[in-house]
Amino acid sequence: DAGITQSPRHKVTETGTPVTLRCHQTENHRYMYWYRQDPGHGLRLIHYSYGVKDTDKGEVSDGYSVSRSKTEDFLLTLESATSSQTSVYFCAISESGTWLAEQFFGPGTRLTVL
């Protein structure tokens, strides 16, 4: 168990509202990632972090921002949610401390934007 939790687990919101998803880990892992999972697209990387205040964009970062002010927390923000951001969002960590090495996922957050 990699000790990863996500909150909330489910959220329904309206177009144009800001939304923040939280990923929390208990084991001091350096690398953290946010993915979204959509039918027909599989899992795609949104943003990642390689340390406190060190973040970078993934392949589908438009419309999303992230922050990591503490090792254990990685926040994903949708500044103004759109229906195209309806998805299941997963947070992940690399357990061995190496970029993209053996990844373990949180339970996911199902987000619906109406």
Next chain:
Amino acid sequence: GIQVEQSPPDLILQEGANSTLRCNFSDSVNNLQWFHQNPWGQLINLFYIPSGTKQNGRLSATTVATERYSLLYISSSQTTDSGVYFCAVEPQPGGGNKLTFGTGTQLKVEL
């Protein structure tokens, strides 16, 4: 970018049967991982296997990096093996700084 193809896309087994899932990739990779997504949506890391063979209980995996494929073996399948199996690869430097996931094999194990 790198292409990852999994086969078969769907598979139905009787409990106790064995199966082989395949992952083909189009370019050289630094690492390859297999995941199981259970019917409740949880993603579980099965293997981190850039090359060679590993075994974990009834599951084993083999990656032949030079021939650009990996195989996941499930023996004596159980209903709890149902779900979607994904492989994911990290291309070698210059091929994209992320994991690329295949589209998965949907497995259903019936009694």
